[in-house]
Amino acid sequence: MEYIAHIRNEDGHIQSVEEHLMSVSKLSARYGKKIGVERLAYIAGLLHDSGKLSTQFRDYILEAVNNPNHPPKKGSVDHSTAGGKILFEYFHHHGQNVPMQIIAEILGNVILSHHMGLQDFLSPDTTSTYMRRVKEKEINDIDRVKDNFFQLIAPLKSLTDDLQNSKNELTDVLTRNNKRSQSKNPYLTMTFLTKYIFSCLIDADRTDSRCFEEDINVPESRNNNDLFNLFYQRLTEHLNSLNNDVNINAIDRLREQMSEECDKFADRPSGIYTLSIPTGGGKTLSSLRYALKHAAKFSKDRIIYVVPYTSIIEQNAAEVREILKEDEHILEHHSNVIKEDEDKDAKIPYQKRKTHQLTKDNWEVPIIFTTMVQFLNTFYSKGTRDIRRFHNLANTVIIFDEVQAVPVKCISMFNEALNYLRNVCNSSILLCTATQPALEFVEDSIDGIDGEIVPNLDKVTDHFKRVEIVDRTRHGGWNTEELSYFVLDVLNESSSVLVILNTKTVVKKLFNQLSKNEDTVVYHLSTSMCAAHRTAILAKVKSTLQSGAKVICISTQLIEAGVNISFDCVIRSLAGLDSIAQAAGRCNRHGEHEQRNVYVVNHKEENLNYLKTIKAGAEITERMLIDKQNGNISKDLLSAEVMNLYFKNYYTELENELGFHVPSLKENLYNLLAGSETYKQHYKNKTGEHFPLQLYTSMKTVGDHFQVIDQQATSIIVPYKGGADIIAELNGDVDLKKMSSILKKSQQYVVNVFKYELQELSNSGDLIPLLDGRILALRENAYDLNYGISVGEEGKMAPHIL
Structure with a gap:
């Protein structure tokens, strides 16, 4: 009997289970090889669809294809549990050593989860989805499935040998991620390893299925060195043309020097580095110069820009495309356009459901611009869509633009992701910002910064000083009407004003108020606009600025980071000192004038009660403004020393938030990644027995509760x-x-x-x-x-x- 994995929609051609398992295992192994877990990833691919080696599944898939509008219920034939059961039965009994039991658990979870997302080994209610699946759930014809697997796919001895040999891969990963910090929890490392292998399997499975459906060969791995060298040459030519300009000013000369430092620094081996170029110092092109040269020299697979706001993606990607004369190899990934919904999947006709699953992006292109939300989702969100990209973060250059914008609740989880990427995945990481966020200060910190690219940072910052922070906060705050008069007064003294407020509601209200003045050109920007719309608005703003006409732009904080635009004056609603520094970067950006003012105001109509971190940052900044006025702070408010003090106060104020605390769970999500000792004790209290698994992490629970933005x-x-x-x-x-x-x-x-x-x-x-x-x-x-x-x-x- 031929056991069926897939049936092609176009011509009814059959892909056998044997063909699919062999292809997926090889492709999964290729992805795993990047971090030295080739054999582990291979075994996951080999076993993942072993449950399809049954007459029940064969009947199920034939029925689904023959009756597409009334297919059998999705999941009515469980084909993903069998592989986990095989591993548990043969390799998790008391006669096996601890490493083998851990491997059986990791791979078993990966296999049985490949259609729904990784499961909990131990849940908050002391149950174990993993145990229920591999030990308690009954699978029809499981004995026949096992016999078919050992006869058609891999003999038991061969599988045993592969698993025995894979123990070295597990040990090596644990050693690499723990070598920098003796206190590192090995269970945390094993969680990341599980997620990485899961990513290899998901992408291999869907890639092979897509290629079969499209009747094309599985793509070969590619080396991008020649491409990165070409891009590096084009960038160098562009920079040389800028530097040869006879009208180049002092600020431009400083940018040129820092760009040269990035070029030299690219010869260093992979690590976590900081690039603390002052705002307006040309971080985008300088970091790109580092990334292209480093990627070519050390044969990195891709370059990924991670930014806090989509507005930065739009501008940076457009600029890079123009300079590199390239479009095909550059991807912008803002959002997940297709929703992932397992319940709705079950109601969609079989072939349409397959189309939805196979077209989700896996970040395989050479240069990617994406958001912090998408980056963190790749590690921690639920389901199978986002984690598919994880393995493509290995052996890459990852540039975090405006890294200070990492949400407070995600700090610990962000730090651990970076540790794993550097220590295990051989990725080189650049933390770019004028306001470095003291990530080493927190308890669950980065395992050391390997170096700062810009030498004599204090001296460079002094040379870049172009603005003065002016405190215009007042008792009771400003209302919209009062603020509009102040904006017009400031406009009388300058040709352009940028106003940045904390909420869309007050931005829109001030825009409407100022638009009543027919003699004034007023523009509005917010995240209620799509990327193309914001780009068009910014182009009109820049055109008006260049014409010399008076102009006002009112925006949420989306304009603060990475947007290359310069106003004569900026008015910023009270917020964190890092936000005020970023706002200052939009004022006198190119040193057009000797010095300009950035006014800090407090808007009484802003409701920050649901914006806890912005409110906390604003309160700390308000205290620092008072300290500055009283002489308790002698340094400039935008200096690295004062900014470091701000972040230490900020993280201290919010220290209970750093690990992503979820009150309903009575735990931090960060702790659940390694496994909650509290949950394990509850299990013992409830059952009177020790928890029967080596791993007790709660990955499904983390995914269910993890969201970078508080509101979905x-x-x-x-x-x-x-x-x-x-x-x-x-x-x-x-x-x-x-x-x-x-x-x-x-x-x-x-x-x-x-x-x-x-x-x-x-x-x-x-x-x-x-x-x-x-x-x-x-x-x-x-x-x-x-x-x-x-x-x-x-x-x-x-x-x-x-």
Whole structure:
């Protein structure tokens, strides 16, 4: 009998289980080899679909294909548990040593989870999903599945030998991640190893399935050295053209010097380095120069830029594309356009469901621009979509632009991710910001910084001083009307003003107030606009600035980091000192004037009660402003020394938040990554027995509760310009081969909305479900060319505007 893994939609061709398992195991091993776990990843691939070696699954898949509109219930034939059961039965009994039991647990969890996300070894309620699956759950025809696997795929002796030999891989990973810190918890390392192998398996499984569906060969691994060398040459030519400009000023000369330092530093081996170029110092191109040279010299697979805001992606990616004369090999990944929903999957016809699963991006291109949300989701979010990318973070150059923007609750988990990437994955990491966030100060810290690229940092900072921080906070604060008068007064003394406030509500209110003045050009920016829309607004702002006309721009903090724009004056609502420093970077950015002012105000109408970290930062900054006024702080507020003091106060104030505390769990998510001793004790108290597994981590629970942004956001494609064409295209039948390209283009036309906004848009009939509801689009009249998504009111999409 031929056991079936897949049936091609186009021509009904069958891929046998044997063909699929061998192909996936080889591809998974290739991914695992990057960090020295080739054999572990191979075994995961070999066993992952062993449950398909049954007549029940053969009947199930034939029924699904023959009756696509009324397929059998998804999961009615369990094919993912069998591999975990085989490992548990043969390699987890008392006669096996501890390393073998750990390997059986790691690989068993990876295999039985490959359709739903990694499971808990020990859950908060003291149950174990893993144990229930491998020991208690009954699988029809499991004996036949085992016999078929050992006869058709791998004899028991061969599997035993592979597992015995894989113990060295486990030991090596533990040694590499623990060598810098003796207090490192080995269970934490094993969690990351589990996630890495899981990533190898998920990507290998879906890649092989996609290639079979498209009837193409599995892609070979590629070496990007020649490409990175070419890009390095193009960047060097661009920089040389800038440096040969006869009108180059002192600030430009400093940028040139720091760029040269980055070039020299690229010859150093992989590590975690800081690049503390002052705001406006040219971090993007300097870090790219380091990354391209380092990647070519040390044969790195890719370069990944991680930024806090999508607005930075838009500008930086566009600039890099233009300089490198490249588009195909550069990816912008803002958001997950397709929602992952296991319950909804079960109701979608079989072939459509397969299309959804196979088209999710895996970050295989040479240069990627993405957000901190996407980076952290790759490590910690639930399900299978995001973690698929994990293995492509190995052997890379990762540049964190504006690293100070890591959410406080994620600090410990961020630090451990970086430790693993450097110590185990051979990745080189660059922490870029003018306001380094003292990541070594916290308890669960980075295992040491390997060096700062910029020499004589204090001297460089002094040379870059272009602004003065002016405290204009006052008792009771400013209301919108009062602030509008102040903005106009400041505009009378200068030609351009940037106002940055903490919430979209007050930004929109001030914009409306100032727009009443017909003699003033006023622009509005917020995250309610899609990327393409913000880019268009910024282009108009820059054009107005260059013309010399008076202009006001009112924005949320999205404009603070990485946006290359310069105003004569900046007014910043009270926030963390790092935010004020970033805002200052948009003032007199190129040293056009000897010195300009950055005014700090307190807006009484801002509600920060639900923005705990912004509120805490604002309160600490307010105290530091008072200390500065009283002479207790002698250094400049934007100096590295004062910024370090700010972050130490900030992390001390919020120390209970750093490990991602979840009150309902009575635990930090950080602790659950290594395993909760409290949960293990509860298990013993409840059962009277010791917990029967070597690992007791709670990875599913972490995924269920992990979200970088406090409020859950949903991505919606909006009908701004090209977004309307994408919506129309997705509204029809979409070929699998075109899906990835469409989703890539859609990134420019996506807005993330919170749950309450989503509900209002749904209630007003402004949402259009696409691809069986897995993608959401916005009705045209719900988008406004001044504000972006207009919740609860009609938008204005007049074609002559913009």
